Amino acid sequence: MTSATDSPSPAAPRLIATDLDGTLLRDDKTVSDRTIAALAAAEEAGIEVFFVTGRPARWMDVVSDHVHGHGLAICANGAAVADLHADGKLVKVRPLGRDIALDIVHTLRAATPGVSFAVELTTGIHYEPAYPPFHLDPGATVAAAEKLLHEETPGTGAPVLKLLAHHAELAPDDFLALARTAAGHEASFTRSSPTALLEISGPGVSKASTLALCCAERGISPAEVVAFGDMPNDVEMLRWAGTSYAMGNAHPAAIAAASGRTATNGDDGVAVVIERILAERRSADAAR
Structure with a gap:
């Protein structure tokens, strides 16, 4: 150093x-x-x-x-x-479209079995039962990503800022490479955590x-x-x-x-x- x-x-x-x-x-x-x-x-x-x-x-x-x-x-x-x-x-x-987020969820579930998701909205974060809990956000809804991303009426839900994907077994950089290969054409994939936690934003964001x-x-x-x-x-x-x-x-x-x-x-x-x-x-x- x-x-x-x-x-x-x-x-x-x-x-x-x-x-x-x-x-x-x-x-x-x-x-x-x-x-x-x-x-x-x-x-x-x-x-x-x-x-x-x-x-x-x-x-x-x-x-x-x-x-x-x-x-x-x-x-x-x-x-x-x-x-x-x-x-x-x-x-x-600069939001991530819910339809794109949902497609990425389906793609990563198939490409990297064992993945779990969280959804960061402009109003707060919500996550799946298998996702590491956010102790700073005790009011989060815990449910499947498909439910978290669902809108009763299209366009009425809070904008999605990020989709987060976590894997308990893959190495962080390997997970990022796999995800970019599988769905990198749909959104922006990156990471900042020492764990295998990906941050997914809208295209070009x-x-x-x-x-x-x-x-x-x-x-x-x-x-x-x-x-x-x-x-x-x-x-x-x-x-x-x-x-x-x-x-x-x-x-x-x-x-x-x-x-x-x-x-x-x-x-x-x-x-x-x-x-x-x-x-x-x-x-x-x-x-x-």
Whole structure:
């Protein structure tokens, strides 16, 4: 693992996009004082910070106090944009069609026997009896995915943000490869958990594509973005950003996608880079 960055920072970054779990957050799910200070300093210097995560908006309390001016966070791997200044209100939704989700359920049941599912709606998550329970969501409905996805009247149900698929026996990367082969033409498949847990979004939906939409609204180009991540669900974002860093604890796919590496999440790898960017900016200003 590296303890220092090994790629140059951009000359004039306008936006920092960072994953949370395994990246900005330490393993105990807290944000260190050093990282809090670095995020505040970036905002003070006029660099927007976007949290870009697989988490749903209701699980963003770990960083809601550290979202500054714009208040926005990209959640559910790009399926939603939430306003954390308004209690996580969703201001943009990119859903997975229920018909597509149902077809994927049937396809994966046949291709990977033993799979179990959860359905993440804009209103909360629900899951099958065999699926690992969500202790943070005690009000979830437990039923077969076919029932969870059923609508009495088409178009009246809450939008589906993600379909999640879990397998107790397959290796995580093997499961992802099998699922993409079986149904990758229908939706976006990725993963961020150390277990065999897949996250399935609508076609073309990813952290990168939603970040690109948010940047376009602000007139920010990919070259002006610095991104951080550690898992396969960060790969597209790391490739899209003009400058990107895989964490010292990152998955090989994230390392291959990034233009550089930084320290681990436990060693404040995001803060290390932000501090360097700001120091270089101060030096450049002093030289003028």
